[in-house]
Amino acid sequence: MTSAPRPEAAAAHTAERRMALAREWDRLIEEIHGLDGFQDFLAPRLGTLLPTARSGPVVVLNTSRWRCDALVVTTGGVQAVPLPRLTVESIAERTVTHLEALQEVELAVHDLQTARLEYGRGEPMSAAARHRSRAMVALHRALERRETTLVSLLRWLWDTVAEPVLGFLGFVEPPGGDTAAWPRLWWCPTGLLTLLPVHGAGYHDGSRRTVLDRVVSSYTPTLRVLAEARRPLGSRPDDERLLIVSLPDDPDQAPLTDVARERELLLSLFPDRHTLLEGADATVQAVRSQLPRHRWVHFSCHGGQDLLDPSRGGLALHGGDVLRITDFGAQRHRGEFAFLSACQTATGVATLPDETITLAAAMHYTGYRQVIGTLWSVYDDIAADVATAVYSDLTSTGRFEPARSARALHTAVRALRDDRRLAPGVWTPFTHTGP
Structure with missing residues (x-):
């Protein structure tokens, strides 16, 4: 019989x-660095990343159990702004409560x-009515x-976070x-901060002590991705x-009554430059086939993000199929603009918060420069209102200009807050990712 190896021998092995x-x-890394075009593989030189801040600073929010800092990237270099009131424990507590x-x-x-549905199916009226009444009260309390x-x-x-950075x-x-x-200003959060609406930080009580009243915010998953998104797209008029x-009805979801309003708006703005996939035509196969042929895409449908299994997140299309995050990662796109008028398209993942696995970030990673998405579920009429404001702004010069999408979204969101005086939960979810 052969004796089992001693513990110290196994540890040494x-x-x-x-x-x-x-x-x-x-x-292997050294060998890869010797290949043409791969000199910065997994180790980008700082000088190649600083130009990403030429249109405004990029703020990388770094968290650890020892200390938390904002690394402010400008064309002149990187400076650390200490965030002494921020701890990983407080971030975890706030994130759990928020989720x-x-x-x-x-x-x-x-x-x-x-x-x-029970009420409409003709269930015993008294029981169905009581259920509906209880559900309405529960929803009111939850909101x-x-x-x-x-x-x-x-x-x-x-x-x-925000006040120390903006003050600096x-x-x-x-x-x-x-x-x-x-x-x-571009936010690049890490850790559990990727799940929180940093762009909406502030006291929205008229004091103007808010990010929304100081800068136009965007997000970027990494500095490298932002640098890639700034490269010339090239001209392909076709x-x-x-x-x-457009998918207003899904058997397993509540109907989206304002999807028709978005569709009519877009048809009027792009009368000769659109492809419409609606209802039964909006299948996963059809969408995947058409995406490479279009520089711009607008989704009006249900969406979702599974915080425990990110691969299950995506956009609900016809037949109950889901256009998943992994579908976008399977190929590169030369897209310029994506508007995700769907729920939870920019939500991160609790188990892997540093992984870029949101739908909005996945589309940005695979080639879509400008991506508008939502952090959590939104009312479809509000989504339609935001879409109307954004597209009206981007086409106001007579041509479609997606490069202005961050500012257009910023203006639309401020209007929801200031002009219509809606609660933060209504307008905070909308985000912009890209240059």
Whole structure:
């Protein structure tokens, strides 16, 4: 019989094996760096990334159990702004509370939908009516809790993250005037901060102590991706068309009554430059086939993100099929603009928060420069209102100009807050990713 190896011998063997693999890794990386065009593979030089900040600073939010900092990237270099009031423990606590409040609303909406279906199917009227009444009360309470939680979260994000960063950059007063002249700022959160609405941070009580009143915000998954998105797209007039994916009804979802309004708007703005996939034509296969042929795409449908299994997140299309995040990662696109008028298209993943696995980020990674998405579920009439405002802005010169999408979205969101005085939970979800 052969005796089992002694523990110290096994440990030594494991250590030697790891060292050998590390040496092999270093050798392979060095070999790759010697290939033409791969000099920065997995190790980009700082000088190649600084130009990404030529239109405005990029703020990388770095968190650890030892300390948290904002790494402010400008064309002149990188400076660390300490965030002493921010800790990984407080981030985790706030994130859990935030996600629980969002989930409570989702469950309440689903319960109300079920109650309405029971009422419509002719279930015993008294029982169905009681169920519907209870569901409506539960949804009202869930929405109240979400708003209370969100207001507290946005103020905390201002105190711990946004105010120190904006103060360091000198953005201490509302710029005033036309939004076209406002400063731009890109947020690059890491860890659990990827799940939180940093762009909405502030005291939205008229004091103007908010990110929304100081800068036009965008997100970027990484500096390298932002650099890639700034490269010239090239001219191909044949693909300067808008793909419209419109799915107002889904048997397993609540009807989206305002999808028709979005569709009519887009048909009027792009009368000769569109492809419409609607209802039964809006299949996963059809969408995947048409995406490479269009520079712009607009989705009006249900969407979702599974925080525990990111591969299941995506856009709900005809027949109950889902255009998943992995579908976009399977090929490169030469897209310029994507508007995701669907729920939870920019939501991160709790188990892998540093992985870029949201639908909005996946589309950005695979070649779509400008992506507008949502962090959580939105009312379809509000989504239609935002789409109307954004597209009207981007076509106001007589031609479609997606490069202005961040400012157009910023203006639309401020109008929801200031002109219509809607609660933060209504307008905070909308985000822009890209240059």
